[in-house]
Amino acid sequence: MAFKIVSSQCTSCSACEPECPNMAISEKNGTFVIDPAKCTECINYFDEPQCVAVCPVDDTCIIDNNYPRYVA
Amino acid sequence: MASQIISLSSIATPNNGVDLDEIMQQKAEHQGCGTSGGSGKASCGTGAGQGDLAPEIWEKVKNHPCYSEEAHHHYARMHVAVAPACNIQCNYCNRKYDCANESRPGVVSEKLTPEQAAKKVLAVASTIPQMTVLGIAGPGDPLANPEKTFKTFELISKTAPDIKLCLSTNGLALPDHVDTIAGFNVDHVTITINMVDADVGALIYPWIYYKNKRYKGREAAQILTDRQMQGLEMLTERGILCKVNSVMIPGINDHHLVEVNRAVKSRGAFLHNIMPLISAPEHGTVFGLNGQRGPTAQELKALQDSCEGEMNMMRHCRQCRADAVGLLGEDRSAEFTTEAVMAMDVEYDLESRKAYQSLVEQERQATADAKRAELETLAGEQSDVKILIAVATKGSGRVNEHFGHATEFQIYEASASGAKFVGHRRVDLYCQGGYGEEEALETTIIRAINDCTAVFVAKIGGCPKASLEAAGIDAVDRYAFEYIEQSVIAYYRDYLDNIRSGAIVHGQRGDAEIRQGAYIAA
Numbered sequence: 212m213a214f215k216i217v218s219s220q221c222t223s224c225s226a227c228e229p230e231c232p233n234m235a236i237s238e239k240n241g242t243f244v245i246d247p248a249k250c251t252e253c254i255n256y257f258d259e260p261q262c263v264a265v266c267p268v269d270d271t272c273i274i275d276n277n278y279p280r281y282v283a
Numbered sequence: 284m285a286s287q288i289i290s291l292s293s294i295a296t297p298n299n300g301v302d303l304d305e306i307m308q309q310k311a312e313h314q315g316c317g318t319s320g321g322s323g324k325a326s327c328g329t330g331a332g333q334g335d336l337a338p339e340i341w342e343k344v345k346n347h348p349c350y351s352e353e354a355h356h357h358y359a360r361m362h363v364a365v366a367p368a369c370n371i372q373c374n375y376c377n378r379k380y381d382c383a384n385e386s387r388p389g390v391v392s393e394k395l396t397p398e399q400a401a402k403k404v405l406a407v408a409s410t411i412p413q414m415t416v417l418g419i420a421g422p423g424d425p426l427a428n429p430e431k432t433f434k435t436f437e438l439i440s441k442t443a444p445d446i447k448l449c450l451s452t453n454g455l456a457l458p459d460h461v462d463t464i465a466g467f468n469v470d471h472v473t474i475t476i477n478m479v480d481a482d483v484g485a486l487i488y489p490w491i492y493y494k495n496k497r498y499k500g501r502e503a504a505q506i507l508t509d510r511q512m513q514g515l516e517m518l519t520e521r522g523i524l525c526k527v528n529s530v531m532i533p534g535i536n537d538h539h540l541v542e543v544n545r546a547v548k549s550r551g552a553f554l555h556n557i558m559p560l561i562s563a564p565e566h567g568t569v570f571g572l573n574g575q576r577g578p579t580a581q582e583l584k585a586l587q588d589s590c591e592g593e594m595n596m597m598r599h600c601r602q603c604r605a606d607a608v609g610l611l612g613e614d615r616s617a618e619f620t621t622e623a624v625m626a627m628d629v630e631y632d633l634e635s636r637k638a639y640q641s642l643v644e645q646e647r648q649a650t651a652d653a654k655r656a657e658l659e660t661l662a663g664e665q666s667d668v669k670i671l672i673a674v675a676t677k678g679s680g681r682v683n684e685h686f687g688h689a690t691e692f693q694i695y696e697a698s699a700s701g702a703k704f705v706g707h708r709r710v711d712l713y714c715q716g717g718y719g720e721e722e723a724l725e726t727t728i729i730r731a732i733n734d735c736t737a738v739f740v741a742k743i744g745g746c747p748k749a750s751l752e753a754a755g756i757d758a759v760d761r762y763a764f765e766y767i768e769q770s771v772i773a774y775y776r777d778y779l780d781n782i783r784s785g786a787i788v789h790g791q792r793g794d795a796e797i798r799q800g801a802y803i804a805a
Binding site for chain 2: 220222223224225226230257258259261263264267
């Protein structure tokens with residue numbers, strides 16, 4: 212399971228990229244994307260997903276229902 | 284004393300809107316400024332604008348347009364937008380809003396890599412030799428992007444060592460970076476401080492991101508204010524000049540900012556810049572959408588006046604974009620897009636920059652001399668009368684803009700103690716729609732300068748002049764291309780004479796509007 216970034220909402224501010232403990236975030240075609248294979252929802256790292264916590268636009272970093280929830 | 288005739292165009296092409304031929308023509312016709320009053324007060328010689336600043340501080344601020352009101356008529360700055368990320372959310376900011384025609388903090392047209400930024404600085408410095416300051420102000424927070432910010436400083440300090448570096452931050456991450464800032468010889472830092480009380484802060488900041496956690500409400504505001512005060516003290520300890528920016532939000536922090544002023548002054552801040560809230564529904568900010576209004580011109584001035592004691596108040600801030608280029612009243616960023624800059628073949632010529640700047644200094648000294656000489660004619664004047672005068676200018680401290688071309692008016696307060704810059708009013712309207720009619724344009728300008736007794740212009744047509752007269756504003760073109768402050772004092776002296784002779788009756792003017800809404804850098 213993983214988070215994803217809604218590209219139409221992303222301001223491309225890059226705030227999330229360095230905060231991700233899994234290096235799962237990168238820039239692609241002008242906005243940022245999360246690699247679902249690397250995302251662990253920050254479980255075992257932080258109390259809250261870092262991309263959600265730092266993103267300046269609400270409801271931009273959201274759960275991607277195409278993947279099962281991450282199990283630590 | 285003979286006026287100096289200076290040709291700035293002899294060394295470089297300034298292209299900053301100053302018509303040098305016109306200036307020279309006017310100077311040649313000018314009969315010399317104030318040959319009377321040989322026994323006035325002691326001259327302060329080289330200290331154009333130094334006022335009562337200590338010499339070492341004057342040395343730091345004298346060519347910095349954002350730290351010296353007097354310098355901002357002559358020197359330009361640029362911001363490079365290398366820092367898009369932010370670590371707090373403010374209710375007056377919406378990062379989704381991205382209009383190329385908007386001029387206010389937090390807005391840019393394109394973000395840059397440090398390498399692109401360094402190239403851009405060289406290109407601008409070579410084109411605008413009076414550009415002396417490079418600032419990083421966002422569009423997010425420079426210290427939420429420390430690698431990009433400091434890489435940019437590193438590149439520029441190598442290639443353009445004469446350019447002053449500065450940055451503007453919300454202060455949350457400041458204590459972590461003060462030593463790095465000092466290491467790059469950054470000697471000007473601006474912190475935006477809107478409150479020192481977490482209850483007030485909770486109304487301005489919905490959240491902060493600090494130590495891998497999002498804090499909200501009062502808790503967030505308490506962390507922010509603690510970090511801001513700590514950062515300010517650390518800068519002061521290291522001798523780094525600190526300016527404090529505060530956004531005046533009526534009903535939320537307007538009265539509280541007097542307390543903020545005391546708090547930052549006691550911690551060694553050098554300059555306090557109280558700015559009006561910019562708030563319109565189309566910006567999509569919390570304040571824009573909930574109808575929070577900004578202050579009127581007189582509300583802003585009253586707060587600035589009440590804070591003006593031992594601490595200098597900045598009144599010439601244009602609340603510019605994080606990618607602005609040029610003199611403070613202008614924006615030439617459109618000339619320096621990344622595409623254009625990358626195509627430029629730039630050769631950085633330090634010597635020609637120095638030569639150009641020494642001519643700027645001569646012009647600046649002449650401005651100060653003219654003001655001083657004119658001031659002597661007011662010696663012994665006891666009047667309580669104070670009036671505001673709006674001035675159309677393109678820079679260089681002269682009345683040198685046509686009324687119809689002005690995108691802003693500089694506001695001077697004239698009193699028995701002389702001429703004082705107290706603010707500016709933007710009157711550009713192009714993005715607002717429906718204001719194309721000349722009549723509507725004049726109405727909008729009148730609303731912006733309605734608290735002024737007169738407006739000084741290089742030239743004005745008959746129709747707008749009549750509209751202004753009908754609104755009780757004296758449209759004056761007899762000081763065309765003269766020095767602003769000298770002219771303001773001369774006008775004031777005539778004004779007092781006219782009151783005494785009964786030719787005019789002095790009355791209080793009303794309030795004026797601070798322009799809201801979008802802006803096109805034409």
